[in-house]
Amino acid sequence: MTAPPTGLRERKKAKTRAAIRENAMRLFEEQGFAATTVEQIAEAAEVSPSTFFRYFPAKEDVILVDDVDAVLVEGIRTQPPEVPPVEAIRAAMRAVVSEMSPETWEFERRRQLLVLGVPELRARMLQQMTGSIDLIAGVIAERAGLPAGDFSARVAAGAAIGAMLSVLPADGMVPAEGVTLGDYQRIEQALTLLQQGLPLGPR
Template sequence: MTSTPTSLRERKKAKTRAAIREHAMRLFEEQGYASTTVDQIAEAAEVSPSTFFRYFPAKEDVILVDDYDPMLAEAVRAQPLDVPPIEAIRRAMREVFARLTPDVWESERRRQKLFAEVPELRARAVNQMNDALELICDVIAERTGLPADDLRVRVMGGAIAGVVLAILPPGRMTGNSPLQPSDFERLVEGLDLLQKGLPLG
């Protein structure tokens, strides 16, 4: 009997979070990232500043926080256990990217443009790769039965994170080369090369 109210609450929270992010993106584009305050974003989204901070710990988190890592982790965990870790991650990426709508792709292009234009955001995004690395190592550990701090798990996780950073660094796909679904196909191909032992011949 409690599932429907919980679902309604979650949908309302998701709607509020999306509204805050959309108004923040619009203000960043119109008047610049540095010139936009949390108070302005909250006013535009018709929420209080305290509500803003319940969804995003700081202004930069509106851009830095994305929804892909949890989706990817869930998709990896759904893969059969006999699928090798890198292959499981490749399959999960294909599944997640295939579900992204045109609106989501456009939002991601806008986010990447801000990374390109605001050096401090780009630097923070690169630093955040450590969080992604920990998530990758967790799912590899789950699939292999090894501890997350096992050297083999850390090396494989670092290699996968390196492929992501090498092919899709924050802010790279902008300007005359806007982010496209095919860019993520390159990422999947990069993981395929890693799985095959990086043949260069």
């Protein structure tokens, strides 16, 4: 989803980060999130615990760090200035999804299953939405020529994030298949409703 690192040092760092995430994911799936330690992840990835913490501040961050955020923000930034904020978010989301490789889809499916299935991860994910609002509000304000921290840009970003959250299962049940293309299509539908002024009724 982003350009691959070109320098030797950058490639090594990317390889180490990927190894940590993949081994952590495997261990979480095999023995559970709570039962898996940083030491076990580091050993499986053939790095030291101190190296683990250079890439991820905490065990939770291996799963909660979302590589899509930066790509989404850049996609919003590159939309023409006359495009309204919610439509810019929709277009950027559509572009991000269309560029996902099968490998990225599979990793995201597994990641979302863990996030939704582990209560502490789900709670942390919801807390992190404040950071997502900050990111999107910043780029909305930038596109509109408004100062950073503009209230109207933050409200627009918060409304968009709220629309996206509406796609989560209302009963807390985790879908067996994890995240699918249909989930992203429902996010786009939610943003469309927001742009239309939130008309009620079946769609």
